[in-house]
Amino acid sequence: MTASPIDHENKMDQEERSILSGGNSLPKARLLFPATVLTAFLLIGLGIYLVFYIAPTEAVMGLVQKIFYIHVPAAWVMFLALLIGAGASVAFIATRRDGADRLAHSSLELATLFGLMVLITGPLWGYKTWGTPWEWDVRLTTFLVLELVLLAYLLVRAFGGPGARLLAAAIAIFGTVQLPIVYFSVDLWRGQHPTRVVSEGGLHPDMLLALIVCLAGFLLVFLVFLTARLAIGRAEARLDELYLLAEDSGLEET
């Protein structure tokens, strides 16, 4: 039996609808997203409880040290988002697939957001413990530069016009290849920022637990945002396609 043109149209219609409604129409997959959102909420709630009621108050810095549980997970998630974004940018330049570009854009937008979180919490903490909100320490400086690179990425995407996607990908890659030097420069050139306290095991077990829960919460929040952002990106791309289709078939808006 040959498929009639009407069948074909119906199929297209279904595909379009499923794309516009945010991806997979299977019930299981539909539950996955709300479940992740809920878990993220619960984990962040549990994290706040652990931070304020279970983890001991730090001897020297006191209550201000609680910023640690936001500052550090935000920085780690930011680096994760940056790595995903850079990897996707490499993939985009190598393959020119729109999906890779969408992943890079979404991920780097979130990296900017988490980076801002780090840049807001850091000076608050520093003001109380170092007595100054900002120090031209190597790690602080390079983190700021990284954030500026991300903002440049977003600006180029927003105002660059056609061809800006590739250019922006180049910015992301240049910005990321500098990262290893940034990370290890702290060892080479001592600054005020503490070096890797967590990986060297200088943390009270309850503090570590609170940190891990907060980190898991932040990771899930990142996943939720990323999924939502990707769905928006797909819907936008689909909408553009539909506009073109409508124009081609003479359905131009009046």
Add this chain to the structure above:
Amino acid sequence: MRPFTQAATILRKDLLTELRSGELFASMLLFALLLVLLFSFSFTRGEDSSPESAAGILWISMTFAGTLGLSRAFDREREADGLRAMLLSPASRGAILIAKAVGILVFMLITAILIVPLVALLFQVPLVDSIARLGILLFLGMLGFSLLGAFFGALMAKGRSRDLLFLICLYPLSYPLLIAGVLGTAELFSGEPVRARVELFTSILVAFDALIAVAALWMFERLVVE
């Protein structure tokens, strides 16, 4: 032709063009001169001339002059549609990038030869012993900067709002180079440089240059489409 010969040919063309007009070099030099004088007046006015500010002023002036040279160099290519001609020629993309970067690097280094003594004079910096090391630092810093500049300059040759975006791309990405260069230079200008620190900043610059060169060559091949 091999890539090396191709790059040399393009470089020779750029240098010849410049020798005949002198426009790029004269404006870069004058701009750098103006910046050094302006910065040293607004920051120090002759008193309290710390080696840190001398190093900063030198590097910022060089960077700004380099930016001016870069945008003019690519304006020139655009006016005559030279970039398209080069892309249509059998020259490899990598050779074009390298030639453009080296061209700007040459102009920046000549500017530096004239600007460095001026800074040393204005800030009474001991220069005789450290001139070779300063030369290496400047060479490495400017190399990375001109590679980045040539990369984005060529890619943005005809994009929308290119002047604005060019600066927004170039400055944050060359910031690490500038930091390492300024710190190394400040160490040299301090009178009693700690050798290990100067070497540290020199090797950081080498690492940045290598990363930038590899990334730029890899991407340039894939990004430049006519």
